[in-house]
Amino acid sequence: MVTEKIQIGVIGSGTMGTGIAQIAATSGHDVTIIDNEEQALVNASKKLEKIFSRLVEKKRMTLEEMQESIARTTFTTDLESLSNCQLVVEAIIEDVQIKQQVFQKLEKIVDENCILATNTSSLSVTAIAAACEKDSRVIGIHFFNPAPLMPLVEIVPGLVTDSKILEAAKMLIDSWGKTVVVAKDTPGFIVNRIARPFYGEAIRILEEGVADVATIDWALKEQGFRMGPFELMDLIGNDVNYQVTCSVFEAFFYDQRYKPSFTQQRLVQAKRYGRKSGHGYYNYAENVAKPQPTEDKDLAQTIMMRVVSMIINEAVDAVFLQVATAKDIDLAMTKGVNYPKGPIAWLEEIGSGNVLGFLQGLYEEYGEDRYRPSPLLRKMVKSGKSFLS
Numbered sequence: 001m002v003t004e005k006i007q008i009g010v011i012g013s014g015t016m017g018t019g020i021a022q023i024a025a026t027s028g029h030d031v032t033i034i035d036n037e038e039q040a041l042v043n044a045s046k047k048l049e050k051i052f053s054r055l056v057e058k059k060r061m062t063l064e065e066m067q068e069s070i071a072r073t074t075f076t077t078d079l080e081s082l083s084n085c086q087l088v089v090e091a092i093i094e095d096v097q098i099k100q101q102v103f104q105k106l107e108k109i110v111d112e113n114c115i116l117a118t119n120t121s122s123l124s125v126t127a128i129a130a131a132c133e134k135d136s137r138v139i140g141i142h143f144f145n146p147a148p149l150m151p152l153v154e155i156v157p158g159l160v161t162d163s164k165i166l167e168a169a170k171m172l173i174d175s176w177g178k179t180v181v182v183a184k185d186t187p188g189f190i191v192n193r194i195a196r197p198f199y200g201e202a203i204r205i206l207e208e209g210v211a212d213v214a215t216i217d218w219a220l221k222e223q224g225f226r227m228g229p230f231e232l233m234d235l236i237g238n239d240v241n242y243q244v245t246c247s248v249f250e251a252f253f254y255d256q257r258y259k260p261s262f263t264q265q266r267l268v269q270a271k272r273y274g275r276k277s278g279h280g281y282y283n284y285a286e287n288v289a290k291p292q293p294t295e296d297k298d299l300a301q302t303i304m305m306r307v308v309s310m311i312i313n314e315a316v317d318a319v320f321l322q323v324a325t326a327k328d329i330d331l332a333m334t335k336g337v338n339y340p341k342g343p344i345a346w347l348e349e350i351g352s353g354n355v356l357g358f359l360q361g362l363y364e365e366y367g368e369d370r371y372r373p374s375p376l377l378r379k380m381v382k383s384g385k386s387f388l389s
Contacts, residue, residue: 005029006172009088009110011102013044013075016119017091019147022048025069026061026148027176032074032081041075048073051148083109087172089141091119099123100131107132115165117141122192122247125185126158136162139169142189144336151179152336154189179335181328187251190324190332194343196248196258197310199241200370202229202303203261211294211303213281218293219300220307224340229307230281234274238267238281256369257314308346309358313374315343319387320376326387344387356381 005028010021013035024031035041052066061069074081082088088110090102103116110116116138118128129138140156153173157166166182174180183189188196202216211219217228233241242264249258267273267280274280282290315329324332330342347355356378362371380387 006086007032007084009034009082009085010091011035011079011088011106012091012119013040014091016143016145016147017089018044018048019145020089020091020119020143021073022051022069022148023143023176023178025072026065028072030072030074032076032085034076034079034082036077038077041077045073045075079105080109082106083111085110085114087115087117089117089119094120094123096123096127099128103128103138104131107134113137115139115169117169119143122188122244122251124158124187125156126160129158129160136160137165139165140185140189141169141173144191150336151177152191152332153178153180154191154332154336155180155182156185156189157182158185179331181324181332183328183332184321184323186321186323188248190318190329191336192244192248193323194311194314194318194329194333195337196245197314198225198307199229199233199245200258200261201307201310203263205303205306206230207261207263211299212291214291215293215296215299216303218295219303222300223304223308226338234280234282234284237273237276238264239273242268257372259370305358306362308343308350309355309362310371311339312343312347312350312355313359313377316347316377316380316387317374319344320374348386352377352381352387 007030008024009032010017011034013033017033021031021033033041033044035044049070052061052069055061056063056066088106090099092098092102099118099120106116112134114137116132118125118140119142120128120140121142125138125140129135132138135158138158139161140154142154142156144150144152155166155169155173170180181190187193205211205216206213213230217230220228227235242260245258245260245264249260252258271277272279275284278284318324318329319326326344330344333339334342341349356373359371359373363373
């Protein structure tokens with residue numbers, strides 16, 4: 001499969017599935033969207049037409065292009081209609097067993113050369129592929145929400161994914177104008193792994209009483225982050241963030257770097273999920289003033305160094321364990337979650353010796369494994385080499 005127009009199937013008509021279908025249709029492909037529920041398909045069709053109409057209003061596509069994209073898109077509950085697809089992307093619930101069942105059914109319907117892709121953000125691609133007789137054609141193609149707007153796509157080959165499948169997937173997604181990075185099939189891939197300290201260390205700083213929620217958010221926005229960690233957790237949903245933290249912790253065999261916090265747990269128990277519930281780290285009720293930060297530059301520097309050093313350490317460890325290249329890690333974090341700098345570039349700016357010294361100080365002070373510096377960071381400081389050279 002190269003970049004010519006092919007027939008594509010998308011399983012799941014939710015936000016992600018519809019977004020992926022939109023990208024494929026506007027790129028000139030015939031797309032079939034599958035869902036078990038007729039009403040879900042009706043809703044998805046209306047939503048897609050509304051999005052296209054808005055794009056026409058904003059002059060980002062012509063009326064003719066809109067009509068052609070809609071004509072190329074089919075909505076159905078019939079899985080058999082995917083029989084002529086060259087690529088099928090699954091975008092359903094994050095449950096390994098359910099995904100495996102879908103892939104088992106798919107394999108009996110599609111041609112033996114059809115690529116089967118999962119949009120999973122955290123599950124093992126290898127485990128999903130294990131349900132197939134021809135597991136070498138299964139690959140992870142992880143889009144970020146909203147898929148049409150977010151430039152990043154993580155391509156994740158499973159343990160037995162054929163190298164030709166990887167190259168074909170990269171070529172196709174690249175032809176859609178996306179920024180493609182390749183990640184090893186490990187928990188969280190690139191973004192959801194390296195982003196954990198942004199939340200985890202911020203919560204730890206809060207729990208220690210070093211600074212309050214508003215001050216921590218302010219300090220990190222001063223460094224160029226678009227949102228502070230507590231604002232972002234409230235937006236995502238504290239229930240969702242806590243669940244992801246727990247699943248990553250379990251997937252890493254309870255490595256202390258990914259340990260959930262009691263603060264997260266208590267907020268979920270209190271049903272303070274964030275914006276959607278009206279209360280989280282912040283109170284979103286009407287006429288409630290947002291708390292003001294303590295704008296202390298020295299305190300902000302301490303907060304920044306703790307959070308950013310942990311992010312950098314996670315990124316360096318990802319390079320060390322060959323999860324991805326340094327270049328792809330920086331691309332992923334800037335394009336996938338809008339970090340002001342890639343963590344490896346940030347390391348070069350701060351200085352690897354400074355980052356190692358800071359982390360080593362935390363490690364000695366707390367005696368906790370969460371602060372252990374990456375072996376690769378130690379090696380690079382000792383050798384004096386640059387990660388980007």
